Amino acid sequence: MRSVVLDCPDPRALAEFYAGVVGGTPLAEDDEWVVLQVPDGPRLAFQRAPGFVPPEWPRADHNSQQFHLDLDAGSTWEAIEAAEERVLALGARALHQEDKEDFRVYADPAGHPFCLCRIERPQ
Structure with a gap:
């Protein structure tokens, strides 16, 4: 690839x-x-892409996402919190946050969804 x-x-x-x-x-x-x-x-x-229309998350019709990026934000919730502050300051917007899950979903400035993921490291 x-x-x-x-x-x-x-x-x-x-x-x-x-x-x-x-x-x-x-x-x-x-x-x-x-x-x-x-x-x-x-x-x-x-x-x-002239005429670009951002995907809408989560939708199942023609404006639904084609794919998204999963980004490793670290192994702790503190790391995700720090990464969240950084992406929001850069212009992302939150789409889906549930602290009980291992990820949080955002849209980049063009509207593409991406996730900040908590990745557990082997000990």
């Missing part, structure tokens, strides 16, 4: 958002395509 590509109205802005969340430096080929190499991870790419 080479890249996960997200359609969006502003590739540069969305790449900057994800760089703030997962690290890395966005590299713009032009105003239509920006790549973010996640340190020790996959390559995310952002492509301008």
